[in-house]
Amino acid sequence: FIRSRDQASTFIHKQTMRASLYRGGTSKGLFLRAADLPLRLREFVPAPGGVTKSHGSRSALDGFIAAALGSDRYGMQLNGVGGGISSTSKVCIVEESAHIDHDVDYTFGQVDMRSGDIDWSGSCGNLASAVALFALAEGLVKSSANNQHKQATCVRVYQTNLQYSIQVIVPGEEAAEDHQIPGVAALGRPIAVNFLEPRMPNVALLPTGNARDIIELSPTHTARNAREHTRTNTPVSIHASLVCAANPTIFVRASDLGLLTNPFPPHATAAPLLQAKFLKRQIFTQIPR
Numbered sequence: 001f002i003r004s005r006d007q008a009s010t011f012i013h014k015q016t017m018r019a020s021l022y023r024g025g026t027s028k029g030l031f032l033r034a035a036d037l038p039l040r041l042r043e044f045v046p047a048p049g050g051v052t053k054s055h056g057s058r059s060a061l062d063g064f065i066a067a068a069l070g071s072d073r074y075g076m077q078l079n080g081v082g083g084g085i086s087s088t089s090k091v092c093i094v095e096e097s098a099h100i101d102h103d104v105d106y107t108f109g110q111v112d113m114r115s116g117d118i119d120w121s122g123s124c125g126n127l128a129s130a131v132a133l134f135a136l137a138e139g140l141v142k143s144s145a146n147n148q149h150k151q152a153t154c155v156r157v158y159q160t161n162l163q164y165s166i167q168v169i170v171p172g173e174e175a176a177e178d179h180q181i182p183g184v185a186a187l188g189r190p191i192a193v194n195f196l197e198p199r200m201p202n203v204a205l206l207p208t209g210n211a212r213d214i215i216e217l218s219p220t221h222t223a224r225n226a227r228e229h230t231r232t233n234t235p236v237s238i239h240a241s242l243v244c245a246a247n248p249t250i251f252v253r254a255s256d257l258g259l260l261t262n263p264f265p266p267h268a269t270a271a272p273l274l275q276a277k278f279l280k281r282q283i284f285t286q287i288p289r
């Protein structure tokens with residue numbers, strides 16, 4: 001159970017509800033059942049396509065989730081279940097699917113560690129694997145009575161934010177725990193995540209029509225190396241590939257952003273990379289549909 005205190009108003013509102021923490025791949029998130037949400041929050045669950053009823057302002061649901069994760073001006077999420085980095089500041093709302101030939105609907109939100117703002121416009125492939133585990137634990141997947149999780153189970157997931165299908169193959173309990181992924185030291189059973197035609201509605205795979213574009217970064221801090229930052233007042237042009245497959249993504253060379261070849265934490269917090277995150281939102285929201 002989680003208890004959230006929404007301090008956005010003069011009065012502190014406390015709310016307790018069932019929740020789970022799951023790791024999927026190299027991400028970890030807070031998992032909620034839509035049916036468990038209080039009625040006052042349920043209406044703010046984004047509709048397919050990531051459309052919310054908050055009309056641009058933070059909804060009561062966003063405030064509740066941000067408080068549960070512990071987002072505040074310090075960005076460490078010490079007062080909640082978040083981990084203080086983007087890969088552990090996520091929420092998944094899962095419920096029995098309203099779509100034919102699917103088991104569950106999966107709505108994803110990326111929670112800002114400081115502001116608590118939630119981006120409902122994308123998805124998380126890592127946590128798609130955990131969606132299947134959560135669905136099985138919650139009894140949302142109909143499986144044969146004689147299986148009892150000894151054989152692999154296919155969980156059919158509808159990704160509501162971007163409106164496509166995912167098939168997640170969860171291995172049986174007798175499968176060997178012999179797989180390891182970068183970022184996680186422990187061995188585990190591999191979970192296969194298959195994205196079925198993961199394109200955003202009315203948006204091309206290459207939304208600009210080009211395999212590579214030149215985009216401008218506005219004046220900002222650029223890193224020469226991991227320890228040194230300089231200030232530039234002139235825009236920087238870089239080569240980038242814009243792709244809408246499973247998630248709106250911009251592919252750039254790490255060196256063009258002044259990062260080390262492996263922009264993994266702590267280098268991932270460098271200013272140019274943060275700017276690239278906001279740049280992605282600006283570019284993809286301007287693409288005509």
